[in-house]
Amino acid sequence: MTAAQIRPAPVRRSVFVKASPEHAFKVFTAGFDRWWPKSHSVGSAPQKAALIEPRAGGRWYEVGGDGSETLWGEVMVWEPPTRLVLVWSVDADWKYAPDLHTEVEVRFIPEGDGVRVDLEHRNLEAFGARAEEVKAKIDNPNGWGGLLRLFAADAER
Amino acid sequence: MTNADRTLAAIADPTRRQVFERLAAGPRSVGELARGLPVSRPAVSQHLKVLKDAGLVADRAEGTRRVYEIDPHGLGALRAWLDQFWGDALAAFKAEAEKDPS
Numbered sequence: 001m002t003a004a005q006i007r008p009a010p011v012r013r014s015v016f017v018k019a020s021p022e023h024a025f026k027v028f029t030a031g032f033d034r035w036w037p038k039s040h041s042v043g044s045a046p047q048k049a050a051l052i053e054p055r056a057g058g059r060w061y062e063v064g065g066d067g068s069e070t071l072w073g074e075v076m077v078w079e080p081p082t083r084l085v086l087v088w089s090v091d092a093d094w095k096y097a098p099d100l101h102t103e104v105e106v107r108f109i110p111e112g113d114g115v116r117v118d119l120e121h122r123n124l125e126a127f128g129a130r131a132e133e134v135k136a137k138i139d140n141p142n143g144w145g146g147l148l149r150l151f152a153a154d155a156e157r
Numbered sequence: 158m159t160n161a162d163r164t165l166a167a168i169a170d171p172t173r174r175q176v177f178e179r180l181a182a183g184p185r186s187v188g189e190l191a192r193g194l195p196v197s198r199p200a201v202s203q204h205l206k207v208l209k210d211a212g213l214v215a216d217r218a219e220g221t222r223r224v225y226e227i228d229p230h231g232l233g234a235l236r237a238w239l240d241q242f243w244g245d246a247l248a249a250f251k252a253e254a255e256k257d258p259s
Contacts, residue, residue, distance in 0.1 A: 028250060
């Protein structure tokens with residue numbers, strides 16, 4: 001035993017949206033492709049569209065410019081307009097891994113004149129040893145430093 | 158303080174970021190971390206506690222001293238990276254959802 005094992009806490013992020021829960025849920029799911037950053041692509045071909053099928057058991061996937069489809073995971077819970085749970089099966093290599101089961105829960109909570117959208121990405125320990133490879137990527141100067149600068153800019157906005 | 162706030166706070170503080178970046182280079186004791194930083198040893202300990210609570214670093218006993226490190230499996234780093242990732246994604250989502258609210 002060289003070090004205390006880390007069980008990473010779930011990643012939790014929250015954002016307030018000035019819109020109805022129905023609208024926010026619709027934009028998050030049916031409008032997924034309109035807002036998902038194109039830089040967050042998984043497939044080998046340039047990403048043309050990213051989609052969430054509107055039902056439990058539906059696919060979460062992207063379509064490349066060449067028509068190829070790449071799975072990211074699936075819809076586990078579909079409860080519009082309050083709750084959505086997606087299975088994220090994208091591994092440390094940024095590739096689809098059917099055995100990798102991490103969960104992304106998104107809750108839409110009415111608040112004031114809008115809706116608070118709470119996102120939780122959990123079961124991160126499932127990344128296990130594969131995370132070593134992410135660490136190597138992150139440790140280089142173009143990784144961490146850049147990310148932390150982005151993070152700071154984001155956090156201080 | 159909510160969990161989301163705690164995660165944000167863990168990396169948003171500039172000194173804490175420096176502590177974390179130093180650990181990215183390899184395991185260090187509190188004394189080693191404090192050297193060259195414009196803050197006291199207790200302050201560094203406090204930053205380490207916040208990073209530990211956020212699941213970003215681990216500690217272990219080495220002889221009489223305590224050594225801190227980013228966990229060997231990289232899960233802490235991965236977690237911090239995912240945190241950034243979802244932060245970006247949600248900011249983009251907010252912008253889109255507020256374009257034409259119903």
